[in-house]
Amino acid sequence: MEKSDIVGAIFGQTEGLLLDLDLRDLQKSGRIGRIEVETESKEGVSEGIIRIPSSLTRKETALLAATVETVSRVGPCEAVITLIEIRDVRETKRQQIIERAAELLKKWDQKSLEQSEIEERIDTDIKLGEIITWGPDKLPAGPEVDSNKDLIIVEGRADVLNLLRIGIKNTIAVQGTQIPKTVRALVKKKKIITAFLDGDRGGTIILNELMQLMKLDYVARAPEGFEVEELTRKQLVKALQNKRPPKKLRGSRKGKTEEKDSGSKGNKLQKFLKKMKIKDESQIMDIIKGIESGHSIGLDKNLEKLFEIPVGELFGKIKTFKDIHFLLIDGILTKRLLSLSISIKIKFIACKNKEEELTVPEQIVVFYI
Numbered sequence: 001m002e003k004s005d006i007v008g009a010i011f012g013q014t015e016g017l018l019l020d021l022d023l024r025d026l027q028k029s030g031r032i033g034r035i036e037v038e039t040e041s042k043e044g045v046s047e048g049i050i051r052i053p054s055s056l057t058r059k060e061t062a063l064l065a066a067t068v069e070t071v072s073r074v075g076p077c078e079a080v081i082t083l084i085e086i087r088d089v090r091e092t093k094r095q096q097i098i099e100r101a102a103e104l105l106k107k108w109d110q111k112s113l114e115q116s117e118i119e120e121r122i123d124t125d126i127k128l129g130e131i132i133t134w135g136p137d138k139l140p141a142g143p144e145v146d147s148n149k150d151l152i153i154v155e156g157r158a159d160v161l162n163l164l165r166i167g168i169k170n171t172i173a174v175q176g177t178q179i180p181k182t183v184r185a186l187v188k189k190k191k192i193i194t195a196f197l198d199g200d201r202g203g204t205i206i207l208n209e210l211m212q213l214m215k216l217d218y219v220a221r222a223p224e225g226f227e228v229e230e231l232t233r234k235q236l237v238k239a240l241q242n243k244r245p246p247k248k249l250r251g252s253r254k255g256k257t258e259e260k261d262s263g264s265k266g267n268k269l270q271k272f273l274k275k276m277k278i279k280d281e282s283q284i285m286d287i288i289k290g291i292e293s294g295h296s297i298g299l300d301k302n303l304e305k306l307f308e309i310p311v312g313e314l315f316g317k318i319k320t321f322k323d324i325h326f327l328l329i330d331g332i333l334t335k336r337l338l339s340l341s342i343s344i345k346i347k348f349i350a351c352k353n354k355e356e357e358l359t360v361p362e363q364i365v366v367f368y369i
Contacts, residue, residue: 001046001074003037009074010035010050014067021056021064031055032064050081061086130164131157134172135182142169151190153183155198155206158229163196166233168240171196177205177289178282179213187214194218194243198227201369202289209285211246218243272348272365276301276325284326288350288369291330299326319344326350333358333366 011023026032033053039046052068054061065083073079134141140157148170154160160171174183187193195210197203199222210216220243222228223235231239273284283303291297296314298306298321306321311331318324318340326348327341333354341349342364350367360366 001039001041001077003039005075006037006039006048006050007035009071009079010068013071013073017067017070018063021060021067026056026064049084130169131160135180135186137175137180137182139172139175139180139182141172144169145172145186146189149190150192150194151186153193153195153210154228155203156229159196159227162229162231163236166236168236174206174210176282177202177209177285179206179209184213192217194220194240196220196222196228196240196243198222199224200227205285205289205369216246219246220244276347278303284350288328291328294330296327296329296331298324299328301325315340328369338364 014023016022023032027034031054036051037048039048041047050068052064054064056064065086069081069083071079071081130143132141132143132145133139134145140160142160142164145151150170152163152168152171154163154171154173156173156175160173163169163171172183172186174180193214193216195207195216195218197207197219203221207219220239222231222239226235228236228239278284284299287297287299287303287305292308294311295308296311297308298318300306300323303326306324307317309317311329314329315337318327324344324346327346328350329337329352331352333349333351335355335358338349338354338358338360342361346364348365348367350369352369354360354366354368
């Protein structure tokens with residue numbers, strides 16, 4: 001079939017079906033654009049894509065799509081037209097506008113500082129000079145990290161800086177999910193060890209790792225969804241005042257989850273990685289921590305990234321990738337996705353949760369994050 005045959009069939013067979021939505025009238029008035037057709041013929045069968053730009057309302061666009069689907073013949077041949085999607089290009093433009101506006105505001109904010117911001121910038125610059133690097137791993141730490149009997153373990157350099165702002169100088173940052181040997185050696189010299197971590201999934205992963213490697217006396221967490229580096233003076237003090245021994249932490253619902261993750265699930269993950277000949281567990285933990293909200297990541301057996309796509313598009317696109325061994329999703333594992341994963345021989349899935357009454361077979365490892 002030629003493109004002109006298809007366009008002619010659409011105009012001819014939809015004429016008179018809906019008087020208010022006659023294609024010729026709509027095109028003359030500019031309410032629909034030029035009909036674009038891409039075709040490809042193989043073994044006597046033509047297949048292709050038809051695109052019709054529309055400035056109609058949502059209801060009228062849906063009616064127009066349904067009308068085009070009624071076309072049953074092109075020239076002397078039978079034909080089937082099926083709607084793939086109705087895409088609102090204005091939404092894409094809105095998103096671009098929002099992102100650009102945010103970028104412009106960010107540049108504006110960087111160039112204009114209020115008095116309070118200037119004072120805070122000066123305070124930050126002064127405290128930044130007090131940060132030292134500690135040990136062979138050159139970890140960010142407070143100046144009193146070795147002169148105090150107590151030690152506060154945090155996640156990153158910005159956390160050390162924020163605690164320096166309120167005069168707490170006995171801190172050290174682990175800089176990731178793999179706990180450095182420098183921290184393990186330093187802990188042996190201290191009497192009281194406190195872990196002060198972010199209130200997100202990454203903080204929980206690091207807490208589980210710390211509890212496996214050392215004895216913690218207290219655990220303090222930023223409020224849920226917040227990071228230590230962004231807390232105010234009042235929030236920092238309150239979080240440290242509310243620190244609790246790990247045993248009491250396990251008594252809460254969150255504590256039970258953490259204990260479960262650090263126990264059987266952690267061991268299951270370690271055994272699986274050993275089987276896959278992956279020695280460094282922190283490699284996959286860092287990737288899990290870095291998953292963007294609502295996205296999924298596929299990895300091969302060497303932990304090389306094959307794709308990173310929204311969870312909503314995963315089911316339609318995952319079959320196009322080969323040799324997926326690890327599937328990491330910021331979402332819920334469904335029965336449909338589990339069946340597909342088994343059929344394409346995925347070995348490992350990390351997810352937030354699973355559907356109720358979903359049974360996971362032994363040939364696949366599921367890790368909850």
